[in-house]
Amino acid sequence: MSIGLIALLDDVAALAKMAAASLDDVAGQAAKAGSKAAGVVIDDAAVTPRYVVGFAAERELPIVGRIALGSLRNKLLFLLPGALALSAFAPWAITPLLMLGGAYLCYEGTEKVYEALFPHKAHGHEEEIAGAGPDQAMEDRRVASAIKTDFILSAEIMAITLAAIPEGSFWTKTAVLAMVAIGITVAVYGAVALIVKADDAGMALAANTNQTFVGGLGRGIGRGVVKGMPYLLKVLAVVGTAAMIWVGGGILIHGLEEYGVKAPAHVIHDAAASVAGLVPVAHGFVEWLVTAAASGLVGLAVGALLIPVTSYVIAPAWQAVAGLRQKAA
Numbered sequence: 001m002s003i004g005l006i007a008l009l010d011d012v013a014a015l016a017k018m019a020a021a022s023l024d025d026v027a028g029q030a031a032k033a034g035s036k037a038a039g040v041v042i043d044d045a046a047v048t049p050r051y052v053v054g055f056a057a058e059r060e061l062p063i064v065g066r067i068a069l070g071s072l073r074n075k076l077l078f079l080l081p082g083a084l085a086l087s088a089f090a091p092w093a094i095t096p097l098l099m100l101g102g103a104y105l106c107y108e109g110t111e112k113v114y115e116a117l118f119p120h121k122a123h124g125h126e127e128e129i130a131g132a133g134p135d136q137a138m139e140d141r142r143v144a145s146a147i148k149t150d151f152i153l154s155a156e157i158m159a160i161t162l163a164a165i166p167e168g169s170f171w172t173k174t175a176v177l178a179m180v181a182i183g184i185t186v187a188v189y190g191a192v193a194l195i196v197k198a199d200d201a202g203m204a205l206a207a208n209t210n211q212t213f214v215g216g217l218g219r220g221i222g223r224g225v226v227k228g229m230p231y232l233l234k235v236l237a238v239v240g241t242a243a244m245i246w247v248g249g250g251i252l253i254h255g256l257e258e259y260g261v262k263a264p265a266h267v268i269h270d271a272a273a274s275v276a277g278l279v280p281v282a283h284g285f286v287e288w289l290v291t292a293a294a295s296g297l298v299g300l301a302v303g304a305l306l307i308p309v310t311s312y313v314i315a316p317a318w319q320a321v322a323g324l325r326q327k328a329a
Helices: 002-036 038-052 057-089 091-117 124-129 136-164 170-206 213-258 263-277 283-328
Strands: none
Touching (some): 057 091, 057 136, 057 170, 091 136, 091 283, 213 263
């Protein structure tokens, strides 16, 4: 009996070790896959704070919370099952869909650069953000607009994640996708919540009446936070735009590799290695920087080609379809 019990405990311990190793593997894959979606994540975090502009301070966190729940619903209820179905029944479609998403990122990022250099009519979702009137109807419209924009970004995040997961079981893919979906949503909207409330925290610190050194230091930090937040948001917007362009370009370059067009990737890799070889310090960072810059140039070129196509072909066609739908209704 004692030998049998020891054998049973040994089996349980072995199973526990296997389960722990499996969880470690899932967590590692999730971290690696999530890092590849960094460009989309940064852009999401940069755009979302604009949706709470014009509302009372007490409504800011509830609005962020509503958008976060909508984002999580997008990822877990719609995009995760869709990604798994795609992986199971049409794995050949993952690369072209990923490249389509990469082209979208290139277009969106380049359009933002074009808008900054040559101001013109805003995107539809930007017009919705700019709407006036902090009433319940406006809040509902802002939240709906944010969730709609988030759906597009979340779809790209899930596609990048799916492409980064090595071959494995159905449950491993499910666990990795779910972990990335939840982790990225918490990270993005947690950061957004901190950003939108930073002004209030800064004002509270600046208004303290403590006459000690600590009180004076708090007032200085508070004033610095209040004055610095507009610049931080601008930096986030610039970084988010740059990240969209270089991530989108990188996705396209990798997609071309999958289809046998390997020259662009090889040229960029060789150039990055050569430049990094000239720098004795931070070799890896320099190589990454050159790769990102080259991917960004590819992304800018693709985005520049897509702007006129979108403006003069896709947009008019979409408006025509929308008009036909209205007439049919």
